[in-house]
Amino acid sequence: MSRIALFGGSFNPIHNGHLHLAQTVHQQCGLDRMLLMPSGTAPHKSSDAYAPAADRLAMCRLACHVPAGSGALSLAGGQRL
Structure with missing residues (x-):
């Protein structure tokens, strides 16, 4: 079974503190x-x-080096972007 974590936030904008926390966890x-x-x-x-x-x-x-169209999660509300 895969171990997956979900990190939610406004990311307005995403910054090094967010990335450091995500990498550390x-x-x-x-x-x-x-x-x-x-x-x-x-x-x-x-x-x-x-x-x-x-x-x-x-x-x-961009901050996570994830290509567009790669099945990224949606924002709250169930919409996929």
Whole structure:
């Protein structure tokens, strides 16, 4: 059975702190995969404070060196991007 972790966050924008945390958890927990999932708008923040959802997903793909169209996770709400 694969050991997979899901790391959700706004990633607005994704930064080295996010990547360091993901890498550390991946290594320390002996995971097979660490999946990043950009979330929707937090209830305590204005939606104007966020980059568009597709842009945040693209930033995650670029930061993690994941090619576009490779079955990335969707944002909250069940939409695939």
